[in-house]
Amino acid sequence: MRLNRYKIGADVGGTFTDLVLFEENSQEIKVHKVPTVPQNQADGIYSGTSELINENQISPTEVVYLAQGSTIAINAMIEGKTAKVGLITTEGFRDLLELRRQKRDKLYDLFVEKPLPLVSRSLRIEVPERVNSKGEIVIPLDLQRTQQAIQTLMHQKVDAIAVCFLFDFLNPAHELEVERIAKSLNCEASIWLAHKILPEFREFERLSTTVSNAALGPVTKTYLTNLTARISELGCNRPPYIMQSSGGIMSPSRAIERPANTLFSGPSGGVIGGLHVAQLAGIKDIITLDMGGTSTDVCLIRNGTVSMVYEKEISGNPVRTPMVDVNSVGAGGGSIAWIDSGGRLKVGPKSAGAKPGPASYGLGGEQPTLTDANLILGRLNAQGLLKGRMPLQEHLAKKAIDESIANPLGLNTVQAAQGILDIINSNTVLATRVVSVQRGYDPRDFTLVAFGGAGPLHGTAVAKQLNMSRVIIPPNPGILCALGLLNTDMRADYTKTYLTSLDEADLNKVNSIIDDLFSQAINWLDSEDVQEDKRSIQILADLRYAGQNYELTIPSSNQKWQTEEIDKLTKAFHQAHEREYGYQSNNEKVQLVNIRVLALSLMPRIKPSPLKEALLDPIPVGFREVWWEEGPSKTPIFQREDLLQGHEIEGPAIIEQMDSTTPIAPKEHAVVETYGSLIISLD
Template sequence: MKYRIGVDTGGTFTDVALLAEGTGDITVTKVPSTPHNSAIGVMDGVRQILSENSISAGDITFFTHGSTVATNTLLERKGAKTALITTKGFRDILEIGRQTRPDLYNFRARRPKPLIPRDLRWEIDERVNARGEVIKDFDRKDINVLAEMIKKEEIESLVICLINSFLNKDNEVKLKEMLREAFPELSITISAEILPEIKEFERTSTVAVNGYVMPKMNFYLRDLENSLEDYGVKSSLYIMQSNGGIITTDTAVEQPVRTVLSGPAGGVIAGTDIAFQTDIGNLITIDMGGTSLDAALIENGEPQYTTNSQINNFPINVPMVEMHTIGSGGGSIAWIDSGGALRVGPHSAGADPGPVCYDKGGTEPTVSDANAILGRLNPDSILGGKMKMNLEGARKIVKEKIAEPLSLSVEEAAEGILKVVNANMVRGIRVVSVEKGHDTRDFSLLAFGGAGPLHAVDIAHELESKNVIVPPSPGINCAAGMLIADVRHDYVSAFISTTTNIDYEKLQQSLKVLEDDARSALKQQGFDDKHTQINHSIDLRYVGQAYDINVELASVEVNADVLDKTIQDFHDIHEKIYGFSRREESLETVNIRVSSFGLIEKLESRKLEEGSGAEVEYTTRYVYFDGEFHETKIYQRPNLYMNYEFEGPAIIEQLDSTAVIYPGQRVRVDSFGNLIIENATAEDKEDAIDD
């Protein structure tokens, strides 16, 4: 039998999902992450899951990986020594930015320092005008001067971003070729290959990020590739992108900026499959791990995308699944600020040393410690018994650092930690829902990640979501999503015109150029027309606006009727997001886009077997809910069968996660093994606890 493997590297654990192509069965495992070298954790996970299932490495036909290397390199500012070459007079674009304050009411707010310092931002005397005409070519002498500076400064990565190169890339391409000849080993990024679109600051920022993380990603992916090959894995290595698609290692090495939300995007793709299984098309997804929470939104079964994102306040304008990340995870540290208020995060205990309850040397109270104290986490062990818990250590540290300073009992302090972190997460979720014109009451909450199901019910109460869904393997959901992701490539080209004066022939020709490139790339990767899907879209804005909205084109054969339909769609989307539209105002086009998909064969999700209708065995322990302990049923997730229903209070334990059910809540197991938890109102919850 042949198998597929998906690996998601998180801040605390590395998750591995193994899919049997013959049966559709998914097997999962977790191993501790190795932040100093993520490849070690990946290989540990691969060896463990193959050993546990007696499978040969040669039976792996498809291997995909969600990497945090680019993200962590950017957040920790541990990237390569990078230089920028730009047009004379534009050296300070990264410093000037958009003149917007990062925090409107904070007088001490400061922008992060640019990734490339001013002394490594170099100018070249050349110019392309606003019509894409080269009005000044650069001098060969300038190249010699730049080459000497690259040598002198021992530059590891070079970024080239010239003004108006999105209209004419010739100067960038020539500059790259000349410098490549002089420095064949140097990492070189040009904006025309990464982001050929208008807005010089966002374009420069995006390519700066790409160049900054490129050498480290190159080393990591090539090392992992070699390790897999040495171990006997014959499959090529595919990398998850931030847009929910996968790309080859070669593409990821050249364009690592497309992987900054690599792992979390896999969870959202898995969410689209769960939306289909449950027939619940509107989902808010929360992926809570050891260090952070990623929130995203699925509407009518489709993820929401954006081309305007920020990571650590650095604009990145490549297509991504729209999500919001906050520093709230199981390892988030609880602390008391100078005003005596309890705070949680954004700092995390991470994988090493981790929470105190993990007994690996942690010394700070964390969210996981609070869950252990309240009985929500198994007080003896987790990960199927592989990791023993130090409950007494957790109680001691929470007592010393939180409970006693606030004159609370240990349980009250632990519950306070959970309330604070839940409030933080609710605020983060509103960024991708309420602030985008969505009513959270129209959505169900899909909770995954190792810690997501622990907090899902509390979050759903605050959001007034319809119900909570917990997938069969919540802790491995991102890795599982990678197994069903398609190969995806995104192409963009500037197309600036008012909609009243648009040249339809030129528009269709420009779309065809992008589509031909897209089809050619997929054909080279072995996808025929039957397994190829092409989507076309256009960026529109009101004349005079600074920001645009991407709208899908109703047809690639764009004529007046198709454009009119697209314009009406733009007005509708604008009104939903911003609360108004100006249907009488003129519009202008900004960019045209083509997204191509190489469709991977999808396997049917396996359904659970019908149960006997008998009561499922459970144990009990006391768990703290809203100020007091309740005797609570403890179920083992593998024992639950199709259509089994029960009522809380309950805890559902499994290898990769734990779910909390409040008193009075009803739970049903659907045919695919998803837990459907009815979301009671706050009043219902209080009544159930009183009873």
């Protein structure tokens, strides 16, 4: 008799915490949703996991894997709830966090407010030391001043100390000495060394990334320690792995060492889940649209490859780490509709969140939201969300829309509700154009994968405005981010700067750097007890034309670089540059900036069992009046769980399920594919 082996994925959103339970032997998938607990996200994961285990009558010891997508890091940065951080840096560079770069988002705004630095000026301490651009020590570290600096920060009771010296990535001796002195003084604050966090050139970005990690470290450690303890209370002995911004997962211990890697944990899970669903349907070119309760995240995937970036700003603080290239806007089910001072209707970015939530929740919310508008238009079931576990009160939705929107603008309730939908759809279209049209891709060549609790409600409307012809709605769209957590690999990234012309690179030095990065990758794989046949190590190079200030990352096929590999990389870079920017300069020098090594622990993918084939047409469970562009119509309502492989539905129709609702507008046609996804063809 085979023992059951269960995997659990839990994704924490702004409104709901989504969970998926997968049994390896039977390939059976169960889904669950619970309200998010903003004060302590671990409570939501704990209660959801407990309910999943109890409802499915499984033993906690049968849970062999648990992964989560978390908003702890991003929330701490946005809300300013990071740890108290001190900084020790090279003499003369104390104010670098505020001086920043010369580039300005608003070039002609003389009154633009700079973001507050994560370290107050009184906690930024300079010490005499200097390493030059060749890694040579020019001024030795002043040990007495260093000791005084650490003691000052200890007296200020900082939670973490960031250490960032000029050219530390070439010679980390001084940073290591600071760490040694701190330990000798029994400093309780955690120490964050820049050469370990980001061994790359560009001093401001390296400093900002190091400080961001230091500011998030204690917060992340507290959360993960608490979550691990709560999960253990259930009898689960597995550590809760966490999704990275890169789309790979990592252990709790590594997340505590690199907390900034989890800043875009949640959106990354959705992208991976969307890719998985598209691959099951045999589709390679997609745009994922993840609309939840608070925000919408959009990502372009071409030929099955997820677009990546290596730097983003969070609350004005640049952080360099591999990230899925997601564009986010404040548009979700909880987005609040309001009228600005000019009398124009706006929706978002402010959200009603989980509490008080939309007015129709009946939890005290009085402002109209997107959820309230969908309810008024008949697109949502008045009996409630989550199979009735969360009832909706239509009269409260009407009251909120009338008082805040309809009456002030001289509209009726339906007109105001439709206006709210139109604005959200337009905002989402603009976000989608950023990752497609603005980067040289035609949305018509892609399929839209719409998911999240609110994604299916708006997917086809967004696709129509972009002239896209096809939309995929996954079998469980509301929990796809959680499913993505179970369909990705463990990942660790290593990098080292070597700034030189590519054709003049010292191959001995290049190969020495690659060997060192390889050793770090292998040590990590060993520490995670990864089997040899489950290991993958890839080499990449950040390249640019000489004089540029941005790079393109090009994969390398050889661990040992020779002249032939240099030629291949040069050719590949020219082609990538033309694809990305519309031109290539064959006469320009190609410059090597960083060498990267990507280590993966390959994890098995979930392949659900095919649905049974349909023999009869689907039967609606009821009808209700729904407002479409053409006006109101008595619309058939179908239950998603009743649909089988090959079932076809002509619009207008509404398809309901526990975690989401999918409207099929007039002239749209939906068919259920082999593994349960809805493929909607647009007119």
